[in-house]
Amino acid sequence: MKKNQVQHLPVMLDRCVALLTPALENRQEAVVVDATIGLGGHAEALLEKFPHIRLIGIDRDESALEKSRERLSQFASRINFFHAVYDQIPTLLSGMGIHGVAGILFDLGVSSLQLDDLERGFSYSKEAPLDMRMDRSRSLTAANVLNDYSQEDLTRIIKVFGEERFANRIAKNIIKARGTHKLESTAELAEIVKASIPAPARRLGRNPAKRTFQAIRIEVNQELEILKRVIPQAIDCIELHGRMIVMSFQSLEDRIVKQAFADVTKSKSPVGLPIELIEHKAKFRLVFNGSETPDELEITRNPRSQSVRLRAIERIAI
Template identity: 35%
Template sequence: MYAHTPILVDKVLEYLDIKETDTLVDCTLGEGGHSYHFLQRLTKGKLIGIEQDEVILNRAKERLKKFGERFIPIHSNFSNIKEILTDLGFKRVNKIFFDLGVSMFHIKESKRGFSFLKNEDLDMRLDPSKNISAKDVVNNFDEKKLAKIIWAYGEERFSSRIAHFIVEERKIKPITTSLQLSDIIKRAIPKKFWPKRIHPATKTFQAIRIFVNDEIEILENALRDAVKLLEPEGRVCVISFHSLEDRIVKSVFGDLAKGCICPPDFPVCICGRKKEIKVLTRKPVLSDEKEVRENPSSRSAKLRCAEKLSDAQEQTNFSEKVIA
């Protein structure tokens, strides 16, 4: 039996700075590991937990039922955050949290082929009601498209060779299991180039999973929506697990923290852009050695947090110039 241990809990709690009456949205509820800590602090507030996997959502419901009506579980994708909050009657909320990616449940117990070490059905859908699975991708996409996915979402330098080996293998028999795919990848990468610290199939599995679940494409809009939905002085915290995600978080935060973009010699601002947030984490916060030792999956976690500016704090270039 595995246990999903929430990551960077103390830091997340420090940055979210939860008040007892807050309304908090956990966009990636998982098994409710972080939310358990949030709800302990939300003694007069509410927690809306969004999760796209119904199996894991049911586990969270069980774990968090003692918090009664303060916990509102929602089976959906966080890309629908705006509609979800509107339907529930919330215009704005105080805190929003994302802990991206998959849970330990998916790797260890879901039997959906997330692990390259297990012989399972090659599915990889976080929401099994979605129509495209990893099996569809590896058996039907053309070689060029496969290589592109493996490169774009896995940054795997042998992407073209792996795509070629996949296409050759499926001419013989369909690729239906995770172990079959993992063996193909191992054959495609010359042994002398196998990475030292990770399994040779790690990057390709990551790439296919990201593609199947549309993980990267939805993130930017969801983050921008989240910031719009925050009350002034509300906070958003995001834990990401690979560089593609972290780049998006960093760039969206950087963009929203930027005010006027008019050329410096303009006497007045004509772009009308205002700073929407203040970034609270200049550099991403990482797990310390103790956490990595106790929970190796925290090794690649990066936490970034930002605070929504109140209208009074929003500044245009114009006011800055006047002050200057």
Template identity: 40%
Template sequence: MEFHHVTVLLKETIEGIFKDPSGIYVDCTLGGAGHARLLLSKMSAEGKLIAFDQDPKAIANARDIFPKDERLILVNRNFEHLQESLQNLKLLPVQGIYFDLGVSSPQLDEAERGFSYMHEAELDMRMNPQNPVTARQLVNTWSAQQLADIIWKYGEEKWSKRIAEFIVKARAQKEIATTEELVEVIKSAIPAGARRDGPHPAKRTFQALRIAVNDELGVLERALDQVITCLAPGGRVGVITFHSLEDRIVKEKMNSWRGRCTCPPNFPVCMCGATPLAKVITRKPIIPSAEEIEENPRSRSAKLRIAEKL
């Protein structure tokens, strides 16, 4: 299957972080290589692009698209290994880093990956096939309390407790093995009146399980902690998020880089040693245009934030 993915906020992201045609840049989420393709088209022969993806299919796809481009270095690892990988390649510091978070279209559309509540498949949801934890394991082994907590925290699903209780009750009869079986349990847990409006009843629970399986928020926090160290002064980072939990982490991290004093107001002098590390370029996040949303409905929740290292 061709790894086809419609890239979100393409020009805005590259224009936001690109300054030096001969610089070193990092694509933390290669996916369908849309951002990589545009960036490479702007770079000189001296430039370098290091592209991370934990999905071997994304790496194989990029090898097919750019078979002889020596400026591109592909890294089949999770971007939480950002600093270590760049140190091993002896390519620090870099001029720009960008993240396009969430799940890519091919992962959603390939039924066998088990990401989608629209396709019948084994419950999997792993972005990295080597990851030992699957959604099937979580659904069938976690307690009702653990399931309710993640469905509420990562899915912001108001029926989280009821869904968790129905999952535990259903799996006592038979293991929940497929996406369709889980969707049926979720539908039975949510009252009919509540199912009439809003998104698909399984959407929030599936999102929560995917985030938990791949530790997406933990990985994001750990990667953002490495960004400032990896950037050269004047270098920029851009992050595209797709839901409020990710966006909150990015916003708070970028604000922390501004080095605002956190001492109590009654302290006569600053004791926290706050030092500005970066300035935030986007006072408000950049969002897709109406035209982009019409062409690609999956882009509607995207937000881009950009910061520059001082």
């Protein structure tokens, strides 16, 4: 393993490979989409285990793509890399003449690469610029949101995307602070949040800035809007007996995935119909009920995996 890969610990790696194995092992050819290739850990494991697959690696972060290209250079003839947001999956596949895939993997949330690079501004525990862009070619930054949005919009974003009950206080104090100077640092935002939350609530253990930083990051990157679009689109790309895995790291993402999976794994038969017609039968099944989480060993080894929820579906009919 190369020096710049030491800290990259792919979340639930063995489980992801095991879940995709039934969809890949008995095919002479198969296409797999890694919709969030990141530093390439999951992709590497799949390419090593299944020498017959072609992998399409997508990421909106050019820095991550550069590192995954380097890591996966030995598989270069079997990979297509795309700097894109994952809601472009159907367009990318169509452009390659691909009409269906055997597997799709989503590893949502912020990558270790992004968290550990202070200049990206994702961490609330270190001094950094207010950036938070996953794709640095985009123009909207956290500083834009905090300095330009109205108090009403800031309250809504922090309340809805951060599930923060003190959203109104935080937004009010952001407006007050920016009235004297432009907000530019993550440390200042963290201090504003801390001062906005009553002391008893701050004693609950988690960093008081976590929810607000999550909310601003989601707004900057339009994460939930994109996820709502892509899950149904990606589902439509799955071939018969193909599988799709989604790992989410917070409840808002998981709810979107859970609902989308429920919609395609339930019969469409009208209530009261005595028999189920073929066209009403579900075209997908849940690979397991509910969601799975990492075991204690993985959480100890990789604390950032603690909040992950993994869900999987399989196409059982066309």
